[in-house]
Amino acid sequence: MNQTTPPTRPATLGLACLARVFWRSLAIQTAWNPAGMQNLGLAHALWPAFEALYPDAAARREALRRHLTPFNTHPYLAAAIVGGVLHLEERVARGEMPASRVDTFKSLLMGPLAALGDGFFWRSLRPAFGALAILLAFGLGIVGVLIALALYNAVHLSLRLRLFDAGYRHGEGVLDIIARWRFDKRRDATRRLSAAFVGAFAALVSLAPPAFFCAPGKGLPVPESSPSPVVSTALAWLVGLLALTAARANASPKAPSATAILVSAGAIAFYVGLLL
Secondary structure, X not given: OOOOOOOOOOOOOOHHHHHHHHHHHOOOOOOOEOOOEOHHHHHHHHHHHHHHHOOOHHHHHHHHHHOOOOEOOOOOOHHXXXXXXXXXXXXXXXXXXXXXXXXXXXXXXXXXXXXXXHHHHHHHHHHHHHHHHHHHHHHHOHHHHHHHHHHHHHHHHHHHHHHHHHHHHHHHHHHXXXXXXXXXXHHHHHHHHHXXXXXXXXXXXXXXXXXXXXXXXXXOOOOOOOOOHHHHHHHHHHHHHHHHHHHHHOOOOOOOOHHHHHHHHHHHHHHHHHHO
16 A cells, blocks of 8 residues: 655744744844844844744754844844745745845845935934924923824834835845835925924924023013914925925935934024014
């Protein structure tokens, strides 16, 4: 009687393992070092997947060794690479591709995603929510700052989760998925939003500067008439927008950062509002 060998189960990762890898990937910067940069954080994030994919200890050590080479990219967009590495490691474990493809995948995506993340998150999204925190703090105090911080984390964590999922689902095709999200347009829109927030704050301050800057009961005079809120807000927003447009047109290594531009534009708008 012929006995058939039961089919081997394909090397795949369960939802719990994927959740553990994603959770660990949030701390990819914590073990940053001059030699390997983010390599220890990446290896730490991938370890639960190696335990599931490589029952043999020698194969597991070899997989870990592959990811101890220098690695550095934007910590938020690293989620796409981590997800893509899991996709490729599953195929390596099944014998469908050589392990060298994983190293090639990482090396090709590190640089572009680092530049993309710096432009969108560091130079656009963070200044926008920083300006929002200042605006909300004007009326809500520390509660406004906490609201802005919560909103920022909700946005960036949801994006990291989507990037991780796209990388795991599409593997080497994740770059095409990211290109469809048009981060360049989102970046420009976010910078305009930053200008609007700073302009709105400057307009609010310009409406009643003595009451804002002086403690109650000091006896300082308050202007009998205040400039139109619409005029002040529009002028302040326009100053910030023009400053951002000029900086983008003069894209050079010595160009000021978006944060510096917004602070300067807010100061200009404030003093202009005083003269209205």
